[in-house]
Amino acid sequence: MTGVAWDLGAAALAFAGTPWYQRExxxxxxxxxxxxxxxxxxxxxxxxVARRWARRVFSSLEHADRARGLALRVLNDLRPWAVVPAAxxxxxALLTLPAGVETFFRSVFVVAVSAQLLLTxxxxxxxxxxxxxxRPSSDGASDPSLASASGIIRFMSMLVLGGVLVALALSNLGVEVTPLITGLGIGGVAVALACQSILSDLFASLTIVFDKPFLVGDFIIVGDKLGTVESIGVKTTRVxxxxxxxxxxxxxxxxxxRIQNYKRMQExxxxxxxxxxxxxxxxxxxxxxxxVRSAIEAEPKARFDRAHFKAIGAYALEFEAVYHVLSADFNVYxxxxxxxxxxxxxxxxxxxVRLAVPTQVYRREHPEVAGGFTPEGPGPF
Structure with missing residues (x-):
């Protein structure tokens, strides 16, 4: 007992005599x-300091260079609650910490960085x-269909990125994500089968947006329906x-x-x-x-193609002429x-020269009949 007390006293004297920065x-x-x-x-x-310097350098270039403007917005969007856990x-790394404390700091760091990456x-x-x-389209105008579909594109992009970041964060936290991904895949197949028509229209809207068979403002004909496209939505297009x-x-x-797009007609x-x-x-x-040729060539917005005596019809002599209107505007035509x-x-x-009109000629004949009947004589009855 005396030896233990002696050891404790010696350790206390040694601790008291050690500088504070060397004490454990x-x-x-x-x-x-x-x-x-x-x-x-x-x-x-x-x-x-780096963010303040970058702001000063990039602020004057934000409108001239979109990429540098994006870098400035990313720097401004970095949150203190993400920077402090990272620091x-x-x-x-300079300390030897218990496993539980180190796991806590690592978990906070992973969650904070994942949330910051999602915002960025x-x-x-x-x-x-x-x-x-x-970005202008082929005719030089901005594409309003992309503007109308930007919401769904943004939502789907963030949904995919969010899923990837959550999976990576869980994996770094030591969670086994393979069963989770498998379960989500099976659930996704079930949802896709249940919402097949909705998903079909959704992907069709993205096809319309990126393939551009028509744009908002185009005049189209679909079957026996025709009109001007007003909006391209997630499920429907309104004309x-x-x-x-x-x-x-x-x-x-x-x-x-089959879609006829008259807006893209050159002539x-x-x-x-x-x-x-x-x-x-x-x-x-x-x-x-x-x-006919002289009449067509007198029009400045028309280009003559041909004019012919087409056919000798049953009731008239038929002519046909072809020309091109140098504009897609129906009113000009x-x-x-x-x-x-x-x-x-x-x-x-x-x-x-007279123009032919549809006429019918009736010819009435009075043939003689048996028994000496003539048009002037009495009839058989």
Whole structure:
């Protein structure tokens, strides 16, 4: 008993005579705690100094360089609750800590960094979507369909990134994620089968957005329905008909149909015909294609293709003409066709050519019948 007391007293005298920075506290000398705290503080201060310097450098370049603007937004979005755990976990490398304490610091670090990465990925996704939305399409205009679908693209991108980050965080925390992923896969198949039509329309909307068979504002014809595209949604596409009502198409049904897109028409090919009556002099018939050509070539927004005496019909002499309207605007086409029709009527009136109209000729005959019956005589009854 006396020996034990002597040993304890000697240890106390030795501890009291040792400088504080060399004394051991929970298995680490005092200077190790001091160094760890200094390292953590230095890392936090270095982060704030670096972020302030980057702000000053990049702030003037934010509008001139989108990539540097994105870097500035990422720096501004870094949160203290993510930086401090990272600095503390780095400082723990200088200490010998119990397993439970080290696991605690590591868990806090993994959760904080994963949450920060999720927030940062949000900025990157929004940056990419904004670039795609503001990028001009083939006709030089911005693509409004991407703007209307940007919400679902952002949601799906963040859903995928969030799932990956959660799986990585759980794996780093020592959780076995393989059974979890397997269970989610089986559940995903069940949900996909239950929501097959919804998912079909969802992926069809993404196909419309990226493949661009039409854009918002295009005039399209689907079967016997026609109108101007108003919006491209997650499940449906809405079209404003010429008569004023709104047509709602399922995206999957729309992609499985044949779509005529008149907005992308560069020029319009027009075929029209007319007829003159039988008995029109040959000279006038021969001159008619030239008259048609002159009427078409007088229009500045039309390009003549051909004009021919097409056929000798049962009731009239038929002509056919073809020209191209150098505009996709339907009103321009109708103005040109009206002007050509008026020129043809004036030219035909001046040369004495008449346009054929549908007529029926009835010829009544009175044949003689047996018994000496004549039209002037009495009938058989």
């Amino acid at each position: 506290y929970a298995g680490n000398p005092g200077w190790a705690y001091l160094a760890a705290g200094g390292l953590a503080l230095a890392l936090v201060l270095a982060f704030h 503390a976990y780095s400082a723990c 990925s949000r900025l990157v996704v929004e940056f990419v979507i904004a670039r795609a939305v503001t 404003r008909a010429l008569s004023g009502e709104q047509l709602v198409f399922s995206n999957s049904d729309l992609l499985s149909s 319009r090919r027009v075929v029209f015909g007319f007829a003159v009556p039988h008995g029109t002099p040959v000279g006038q018939v021969r001159a008619i294609p030239g008259v 109708m103005d040109i066709q009206q002007s050509i029709n008026l020129k043809l009527i004036e030219a035909f009136a001046a040369s004495g």
